[in-house]
Amino acid sequence: MATLSDVARRAGVSPATASRVINGSSKPVTDELRERVLAAVAELQYVPNAHAQLLARSHRSAVGVIVHDVSDPYFAEITRGLQRVATDQGRLLMICNSYRDPDRELEYVELLRGHQVAALILAGSGYHDEAFTRQLNEKLAAYEATGGRVAVIGRHEHSGDAVMPDNRTGGYLAGQELCGLGHRAIGVVAGPRILTTTTDRLAGLRQALTEQGRELPERRIRYAEFDRDGGAEATARLLDADPELTAIVALNDSMAIGALATLRARGLAVPQQISVLGFDDMPIARDVTPALTTVRLPLVDMGVRAMSLVLGVGAPTPRVEVLPAELVRRDTAGPVPLSTRATAGSAPRARRGDSTS
Amino acid sequence: MATLSDVARRAGVSPATASRVINGSSKPVTDELRERVLAAVAELQYVPNAHAQLLARSHRSAVGVIVHDVSDPYFAEITRGLQRVATDQGRLLMICNSYRDPDRELEYVELLRGHQVAALILAGSGYHDEAFTRQLNEKLAAYEATGGRVAVIGRHEHSGDAVMPDNRTGGYLAGQELCGLGHRAIGVVAGPRILTTTTDRLAGLRQALTEQGRELPERRIRYAEFDRDGGAEATARLLDADPELTAIVALNDSMAIGALATLRARGLAVPQQISVLGFDDMPIARDVTPALTTVRLPLVDMGVRAMSLVLGVGAPTPRVEVLPAELVRRDTAGPVPLSTRATAGSAPRARRGDSTS
DNA sequence: TACCGCAGAGAAAGCCCTTTCCCGCAGGGA
DNA sequence: TCCCTGCGGGAAAGGGCTTTCTCTGCGGTA
Structure with missing residues (x-):
């Protein structure tokens, strides 16, 4: 060379x-x-x-980003926003996939610190895990002590700059919508329990139902991986336990797509027999059939904000920007069916072999 | 610090x-x-x-990867394969998105060279562009001259190691399938003309039709961006020009999803009135409704092979691995309708405002 | 004519590590 | 007792670049 x-x-x-x-x-x-x-x-x-x-050279220029998985549409959109600002400022981005492994997350903080990044952005849900959170905050504090800037997206346990989608209100909107449509027997296809995103969305949903005099018992919640297969599987379990369900809330769109697959495989018509709500409004949401009714989060904008925070002039006080959630009505949520679906679900009619695999 | x-x-x-x-x-x-x-x-x-x-340290360890866009499912899958092997060998991956901008591609080759990567992998279609190809090859040759390893995925203009999906045969399979179902009026929703992937797939398709005594005139081909919106738009143009079409081949799945959106917006039933074929078999293909009939490419495996080539013991002769395409029958391709769809398409019935936006 | 200032080029001191080379010392064999 | 060996540790030489500092030679001023 x-x-x-x-x-x-x-x-x-x-x-x-x-x-x-x-x-x-x-x-x-x-x-x-x-x-x-x-x-x-x-x-x-x-x-x-x-x-x-x-x-x-003395000055550091690159910015480190830790996400769950760039190829997950949720993070792909956020990353698009991050990139936009970074490119404008001539910054190189180092993107790392943690695959929601806390240890890997910690490792990547070190790695990026070692690579002398000027700033660090962590995107994706936090964990209900005291020990991990403390460890992470220590590492981040050490990094900040040496002049590094940190921003988090969608996690509240960090004390510095943050961009927060309003998950709780999003859940609330979903609950309100279903109540408005007359649903009472509502099941929830939830992401992993340990994620704050799961519990936040769930909390909002529960609040809406409670305000309407409805309930959300634990037996109507199934926790699974935050992806398509997790959604499909959780929906199946939910339906098996409680065939009376008239609506399902999936806590993200990938899970909602899995839910739709299971419902299709069981011959349940959406939204005539059962309604489905998603969360996030990923690009694909409008292209599934029926098009997904969901709670939209301004994903790209979240990325833009976070990168701007981190590259902006050092603010004295840490800033927290809360971005609003918004209900997008499409075709998967309808009024509660008049007749009780007494027999539905008892005669599953698989349409295709691979629909639920 | x-x-x-x-x-x-x-x-x-x-x-x-x-x-x-x-x-x-x-x-x-x-x-x-x-x-x-x-x-x-x-x-x-x-x-x-x-x-x-x-x-x-003297030895270089990281590997550079240049793709069109990691968040595009096609590349996400390939990247998954690349990652798998890289992680096994404790290699760090530097992934760069070229967004199909040749200049950016060239820049990234330099950038990664500057970062002392041990190997370089270029994934994604080549271009029908002599000047660019020469420039790229010069840069790659210079890199290889200093001991760097290079592999390309899906482009034939490079002389070194390569992993090639069999695009041509894939196109051929698509054509064969549609002929078998009796279709004659077949439209093609194609990616950009300048991409070799487009022309390869098109060539295979044309060959199949020709062998069956059918034709594929240029007026039944529309070129657009290789994404959902490109597919939607090209399909609309195709339908406007030729309402007699009984089948549409989209040259990748994203475009096929766009095509389905347009057909849905126009009230054309798939596959009863018109058949649709995709290409690639991205994960989402089975979750759209109707589930997409498509040509599968072993995307993850392509990534695995490429990374293995590049990290494997230096072979004296450049190796080219051709990976087979395979037809996956789902629900969007059916027999040609018996009655001529004389009036179809003349009374578009928009179902939702955002379906084709 | 003597001196000053400045433009343009080079010498050299880092930047932060790794790794080779060398040194001192203790223990074992002759 | 002396020498050799081997072990554990440090000194120092890079690795490729940036940047400050220094030097040279020129034109301009007193």
Whole structure:
């Protein structure tokens, strides 16, 4: 690999001059030398060693991002927002997938710190886990103590800058909608219990139902992975235990899609026999059939805000921005059926082998 | 930020010893010193500067990946495969989104080279663009000349290791299926003309039709962006020009989903009135309604192969692995309707405002 | 003519690690 | 007793770059 001194030697100048030409330093260099250097760069296909540069330069530029999984649409949208701002400011993003493994999350904080990122953004639900939270906060504090900036998206346990989707109100809106449609027997397909996102959304939902004199007993909640298969499976369990259900709230859209698959496999018509509500409003939500009624979160905007916080001029006080949730009515939620679906679910009629796999 | 010498000083040892403890060097260190060093590390919250490490160590470990967009399911799946192998081998992945901008692709090759990656993987279609291809190959050659390994996924213009999905056969299978179902008036919703993936798939499709004495005139092909909205829009144009169509082949699943949205908005029943075929078999394909009949590509496996090639022992001859495409029959492709759909499409009946937006 | 100032180039000091090389010391064999 | 060996530790040399500091030589001023 050609080095700067190779270039300098070939151009017949000192490494200092070569460096100045290559970086467009403010220090003037005569045109003749400049051209000789550029020629040498081209001939040698020289590319500066980024690590050496970052070591020699004092200022840090890259930004680290830790998400559950970039390919999960929820995080893909957030990342899109992050990218937009970062690119505008000429920042490189280092994106890490934690796959919701707390240990990996901790490791990535270290890794990114080691890579000298200027800021760190953690996106995705927090955990109901004292020990982990404390550990994480210690690590983040240590990082902040050395001048690093931190922002979190969707988790409340951090004391610094934060962007918070209003999960609780979102859950409340979902509950209100279903109550308005006359539903009483409402099941919930929930994400992992340990995630604060799950409990926040659940809390809002429960509040809405309680206010309407309805209940949300634990037996009508099933916890599973926050993805399509988790939703499909939880829905099946829910239906098996309680065939009287007239509505299902899935705590994110992926789970809702799984729920739809299970319902389809069992021959239950949505929304005629049973209503389904999602959460997040991922792009695919409008393209499933029936199109998903869901609670929209401004995902891209959440990313934009978080990155702006972190790259903005250092605010003295940590800022928390709460972004509103909003109900999007599409086709999966309808009025409660008039007749009791007494026999529904008792004769599952699989339409396709792979629908619920 | 604490440095290694800070740690060493605090532990009362030399930086060399501290380094050995921290990296688990093979050189033995007495337990007493080891503990002193570890204590100092903990107290100072020391994290080694990754750039300094990479500069000091000779061997390169990270692998660079350039894809169109990780959040596009096609690339998300490939990336999953890449990750799997990389993680097994303790390699860090640097993933860059080119958003199908050739210039950005070139820039990222430089960037990753500058970051001293041990290997480079380019995933995603090549371009019908001589100048760009030459430039790219020059850059890659320069990189390979310095010991870097390169593999491409799904593009044939590179001379080194490659993993190739059999796009042409995939197109052929799609054509065969539709011919078998009796279709003659077949429209194609294609990706950008400039992509080799588009032309390869199209070539296979055309071959199948030709063998069956059918035709695929240019007027039945619409080129658009390789995404949902592109598919929706191209389908609309296709239908406007030729309402007699009994089948539509979308050249990837995202476009197929857009096509379904347009057909739904126009009140055309799939597959009773018109059949739809997708390509790729992204995870969502089975969850749309009707479930998408499509050509499956072993996306995850493509990633696994590519990473294995690049991390495997340096083979003397460049290897090209062709991975087979396979037809997956679901619910969007049916026999050609018996009656001519003379009036269909003339009375579009929008079901929802946002279906085609 | 002597001196000053400045433009433009190079020398060299880091940036933070890893790793080779070397040194001192203790123990074992002759 | 002396020498050799081997172990544990430190000194120091990079690794490739940026940047400050220094130096040279020129034009301009007194």
